[in-house]
Amino acid sequence: MVQPKILFCATIVLLVCMSNATNTPQELALLQWKASLADANSLSSWSPAGNSTCCSWLGITCDAAGHVVELSLPSAGLSGKLDAFDFAAFPNLTKLNLMNNSLVGVIPYRLCELPSIAWLDLGSNYLTNPDYSRLSPMPALEYLSVSRNKLNGAFPQFILNCTNLIFLDLSKNAFNGPIPDLLAKMTPNLVHLNLSSNEFSGTIPRSLAQLPKLQELRLRSNIFSGGFPEMLTTMSTLQVLTLGNNTLSGSIPMGIGNLTSLQVLGLTNNNFTGPLPMSIGKMKHLRAFHLFNNDLNGAIPPAIGNMTALQQLFLGNNYFNGTIPPEIGNMTALQQLDLRNNQLEGEVPAAISLLRNLNYLALGTNRLTGTIPLDLGCRQPLNLIGLANNSFYGELPQGLCRSFALEVLALNNNNLSGTLPSCIRNCSNLQSLRLGGNHLSGNISQVLGVHSNLSVLDVSKNQFSGALPSTFCSYASLLILDLSNNNLSGELPSCWWNLQNLQFMDLSMNAFIGKLPSARNHISSLKLLNVANNYFHGEFPSVIQKCKNLTVLNLGRNRYYSIIPSWLGVTNSRLRILQLRSNMFHGNIPRKLSELAYLQLLDLADNNLTGSIPTEFANLTSMRQQNKEQLVILVEYSTQYPYFGRVDINWKGHDEIFQRTVSLVTGMDLSSNFLTGEIPTGLSNLQGLKYLNLSRNHLSGSIPKDIGDLKFLESLDISWNQLTGTIPSSISNLMSLSSLNLSSNQLSGRIPKGNQLQTLDDPSIYANNSGLCGFPLSIACPGDSNSVPASDEQKEYHKDREELWLCYWVIAGFIFGIWLWLGVLVFLKPWRVAIFEFVDKM
Numbered sequence: 001m002v003q004p005k006i007l008f009c010a011t012i013v014l015l016v017c018m019s020n021a022t023n024t025p026q027e028l029a030l031l032q033w034k035a036s037l038a039d040a041n042s043l044s045s046w047s048p049a050g051n052s053t054c055c056s057w058l059g060i061t062c063d064a065a066g067h068v069v070e071l072s073l074p075s076a077g078l079s080g081k082l083d084a085f086d087f088a089a090f091p092n093l094t095k096l097n098l099m100n101n102s103l104v105g106v107i108p109y110r111l112c113e114l115p116s117i118a119w120l121d122l123g124s125n126y127l128t129n130p131d132y133s134r135l136s137p138m139p140a141l142e143y144l145s146v147s148r149n150k151l152n153g154a155f156p157q158f159i160l161n162c163t164n165l166i167f168l169d170l171s172k173n174a175f176n177g178p179i180p181d182l183l184a185k186m187t188p189n190l191v192h193l194n195l196s197s198n199e200f201s202g203t204i205p206r207s208l209a210q211l212p213k214l215q216e217l218r219l220r221s222n223i224f225s226g227g228f229p230e231m232l233t234t235m236s237t238l239q240v241l242t243l244g245n246n247t248l249s250g251s252i253p254m255g256i257g258n259l260t261s262l263q264v265l266g267l268t269n270n271n272f273t274g275p276l277p278m279s280i281g282k283m284k285h286l287r288a289f290h291l292f293n294n295d296l297n298g299a300i301p302p303a304i305g306n307m308t309a310l311q312q313l314f315l316g317n318n319y320f321n322g323t324i325p326p327e328i329g330n331m332t333a334l335q336q337l338d339l340r341n342n343q344l345e346g347e348v349p350a351a352i353s354l355l356r357n358l359n360y361l362a363l364g365t366n367r368l369t370g371t372i373p374l375d376l377g378c379r380q381p382l383n384l385i386g387l388a389n390n391s392f393y394g395e396l397p398q399g400l401c402r403s404f405a406l407e408v409l410a411l412n413n414n415n416l417s418g419t420l421p422s423c424i425r426n427c428s429n430l431q432s433l434r435l436g437g438n439h440l441s442g443n444i445s446q447v448l449g450v451h452s453n454l455s456v457l458d459v460s461k462n463q464f465s466g467a468l469p470s471t472f473c474s475y476a477s478l479l480i481l482d483l484s485n486n487n488l489s490g491e492l493p494s495c496w497w498n499l500q501n502l503q504f505m506d507l508s509m510n511a512f513i514g515k516l517p518s519a520r521n522h523i524s525s526l527k528l529l530n531v532a533n534n535y536f537h538g539e540f541p542s543v544i545q546k547c548k549n550l551t552v553l554n555l556g557r558n559r560y561y562s563i564i565p566s567w568l569g570v571t572n573s574r575l576r577i578l579q580l581r582s583n584m585f586h587g588n589i590p591r592k593l594s595e596l597a598y599l600q601l602l603d604l605a606d607n608n609l610t611g612s613i614p615t616e617f618a619n620l621t622s623m624r625q626q627n628k629e630q631l632v633i634l635v636e637y638s639t640q641y642p643y644f645g646r647v648d649i650n651w652k653g654h655d656e657i658f659q660r661t662v663s664l665v666t667g668m669d670l671s672s673n674f675l676t677g678e679i680p681t682g683l684s685n686l687q688g689l690k691y692l693n694l695s696r697n698h699l700s701g702s703i704p705k706d707i708g709d710l711k712f713l714e715s716l717d718i719s720w721n722q723l724t725g726t727i728p729s730s731i732s733n734l735m736s737l738s739s740l741n742l743s744s745n746q747l748s749g750r751i752p753k754g755n756q757l758q759t760l761d762d763p764s765i766y767a768n769n770s771g772l773c774g775f776p777l778s779i780a781c782p783g784d785s786n787s788v789p790a791s792d793e794q795k796e797y798h799k800d801r802e803e804l805w806l807c808y809w810v811i812a813g814f815i816f817g818i819w820l821w822l823g824v825l826v827f828l829k830p831w832r833v834a835i836f837e838f839v840d841k842m
């Protein structure tokens, strides 16, 4: 510790020499601190050479006698420590403002040597805890901010001795523990108190209500629990009260309306329950009312119309029911209205069109019905209209986008019909257009114009028609394109792959023709490409070679005729789902496909494929174990309205749509081709398989002996082949099997029994073979006695079956349950988070 001291003295000596010994102690102190800083470029005026005093230096203010009274260097780019600051040299300093610099290290306890300090702002630095035990009271201190630093530990006790505090900001640190009950008593002059974004816990002290001058109480983002202290409603001076993002519960007190000076009330992200008190109508000055994401219920009180200063009303993610009160039209200052994700019913009051300042209207995911108010949007600068997931019907008002301010239009999943308003074409700020799941119609080329910011376009499940114009290629920001399930036709414009940012492209179930355009560059962002059920034709599209990050590829049900290229197994190594069914692909199945290490679903059914099943398939890594990892086809697009992809899977004989997660499905379908040779024995290594369909080929040889190793198999179909030999007894180990078809082969011998097989008692499973015998066929095996014993065995078996059915119901319930929550998950991030957290805890 000697060395720093020597250095320190040397610096002083040096400085003193340089300055011809004319500098005052306070100047020396400033220069000494400047010299200690790693970056003090902004302090060039702090120089000992000049003929002026430090009073003219940047950030310094002196009194008439030349004492420094203020040092104010906010956002001055300073980095370094405060250690070398000689506080004792500034007995008259009243204000020290160093906020928003890059100061590091501990806050020096010697700060207390500033006897006159009234204003201290060290906010937005990287400072750490002072030695609190050595801090002495600063009786003159009125303003203290240490916001956005790296402080932690309990509420600093010395603050209680700063009895003249008016402004206290400890926000954005990591303080913890309770707010001391004494605070209100010790600092009675407090006007602003900000403790938000810390880890303070416990209940909010009722005693805070005894701060007679308090105007701002900011406690958001802590871990406060307990109820809303009723006492707080007596604070008639309070203008800002933010309690959001805590774990507060209980009801909102009736007296809330007595906070008549309140301008901002933030209660978002808590667990408040019960109804919204009528008295809220008395808060005439309230500008922002945030109740998003609580457990509130009951009707929205009509008294809300009396909040005529209100600009933001966020009641989303609660359980409000009943209708939207028409009094809402009296809230003439309203700019943002968010009622989404409640249980509101009835029609949207026409009076909503009277709100001339409304720019944000989120009513999605309720039970609203009726038509959209005719004048909505006509004279309102709406930039978000969210009405998704309701039961609105009728046509869209033609004036909906007349202000041309629209950024988000989400009308998906309603019963809307007719054409889109023509003003959509001219909404050049449009970012998200979601119309999926309605009965909208019209020529798509006439409704869409130039939208260079468009990132989500979902018009799926409507009756739009026409071809895609080349203006589509100008949507360079597009991340999600879902045009599926319409009557779109024609070829894709050749400029198509100008859509360089596309992550998700679903054109399925339309009448597109021609070929997928080729691309010059790599299309590295594309993750899902689904063009199934169209009339695309020709060779396997070479553009896919450039889509290196493709996870899901579906070319099914088109008119492709060519071989399946070998490169697919090499260039598209991230493929997890590959569906080529119902085309005219011919030739052998490329062995290279076995190198697709993530492949979880392979559907090549209903083509003209020949040759044998590659033995290398035994090496399909991702099929070798049960897939725990969920493939969530969520496109990276973070707004409140996330978009989830879809995978259509032909499973157990029918099509199912898997949305959002397909971890449940690992399978292989090679059925209805002209495959020959034996079933590779290695296929029984693919123990993750849930379904395997090799039916309707020309496979010969016997069923692999270890087929029973596929322990998660739920569906096995190898019917309509030329398989011979006996059915391996291991098949009775397939405990999950619920669908089995071995018919129309040349199998012989005794049908194995036991376990799950006993439930599969439909004789047609085994029909049309040459020599099968035993249950469930009525053909007895040689050597068996003909009399069917009404025996214990039979009873036993019935009992097993009952248990199995129970098991099925449980499984079915589980799967249904998953669907239920997934249904909920689509819409809101907070819910998603909440639900996933819940699941995590299970």
Ligand SMILES: *[C@@H]1O[C@H](CO)[C@@H](O)[C@H](O)[C@H]1NC(C)=O
Binding pocket: 049, 050, 051, 052
């Ligand atoms: C010294 O003071 C004189 C007169 O006040 C002024 O003109 C001159 O620029 C000053 N010099 C420096 C280096 O500040």
Ligand SMILES: *[C@@H]1O[C@H](CO)[C@@H](O)[C@H](O)[C@H]1NC(C)=O
Binding pocket: 063, 065, 067, 091, 092, 115, 116
């Ligand atoms: C502050 O300056 C005044 C003169 O301007 C002086 O009288 C007083 O003693 C100083 N205060 C302190 C605490 O030194």
Ligand SMILES: *[C@@H]1O[C@H](CO)[C@@H](O)[C@H](O)[C@H]1NC(C)=O
Binding pocket: 135, 136, 137, 160, 161
């Ligand atoms: C701070 O105030 C408390 C009384 O609340 C007192 O006991 C304590 O001594 C004071 N601390 C200092 C350092 O003055």
Ligand SMILES: *[C@@H]1O[C@H](CO)[C@@H](O)[C@H](O)[C@H]1NC(C)=O
Binding pocket: 198, 221, 222, 223, 245
């Ligand atoms: C809520 O508070 C937690 C810490 O308590 C914080 O991690 C989170 O970011 C906050 N969320 C919001 C939306 O402010």
Ligand SMILES: *[C@@H]1O[C@H](CO)[C@@H](O)[C@H](O)[C@H]1NC(C)=O
Binding pocket: 233, 254, 255, 256, 258
């Ligand atoms: C609101 O304030 C009035 C007048 O001070 C008082 O009579 C009433 O009890 C308060 N209401 C509630 C619910 O606290």
Ligand SMILES: *[C@@H]1O[C@H](CO)[C@@H](O)[C@H](O)[C@H]1NC(C)=O
Binding pocket: 225, 247, 248, 249, 270, 271, 834
């Ligand atoms: C608040 O609600 C969340 C989610 O429903 C729950 O996990 C949490 O336990 C609740 N907290 C309290 C204090 O009730």
Ligand SMILES: *[C@@H]1O[C@H](CO)[C@@H](O)[C@H](O)[C@H]1NC(C)=O
Binding pocket: 281, 302, 303, 304, 306
């Ligand atoms: C709204 O305020 C007026 C007068 O300020 C009052 O007469 C009326 O009852 C209030 N409306 C509701 C629904 O509370």
Ligand SMILES: *[C@@H]1O[C@H](CO)[C@@H](O)[C@H](O)[C@H]1NC(C)=O
Binding pocket: 297, 298, 299, 321, 322
């Ligand atoms: C709204 O919900 C409350 C309970 O949460 C219930 O008592 C009331 O009947 C519901 N009202 C309507 C209109 O559904």
Ligand SMILES: *[C@@H]1O[C@H](CO)[C@@H](O)[C@H](O)[C@H]1NC(C)=O
Binding pocket: 305, 326, 327, 328, 329, 330, 351
């Ligand atoms: C408030 O709205 C209701 C219903 O729309 C209306 O009858 C009433 O006159 C409005 N009150 C005021 C003060 O504008």
Ligand SMILES: *[C@@H]1O[C@H](CO)[C@@H](O)[C@H](O)[C@H]1NC(C)=O
Binding pocket: 524, 525, 526, 548, 549
């Ligand atoms: C494509 O995948 C690679 C990793 O293989 C990744 O680094 C890259 O960011 C991905 N590109 C896009 C656009 O997602």
Ligand SMILES: *[C@@H]1O[C@H](CO)[C@@H](O)[C@H](O)[C@H]1NC(C)=O
Binding pocket: 561, 584, 586, 608
């Ligand atoms: C598919 O195979 C069938 C039967 O071998 C044949 O008739 C048909 O022409 C083939 N189609 C194509 C496009 O190769």
Ligand SMILES: *[C@@H]1O[C@H](CO)[C@@H](O)[C@H](O)[C@H]1NC(C)=O
Binding pocket: 615, 616, 617, 618, 619, 682
């Ligand atoms: C599977 O892969 C391993 C190692 O890569 C190789 O030795 C083996 O021959 C492969 N098996 C088949 C059936 O291709």
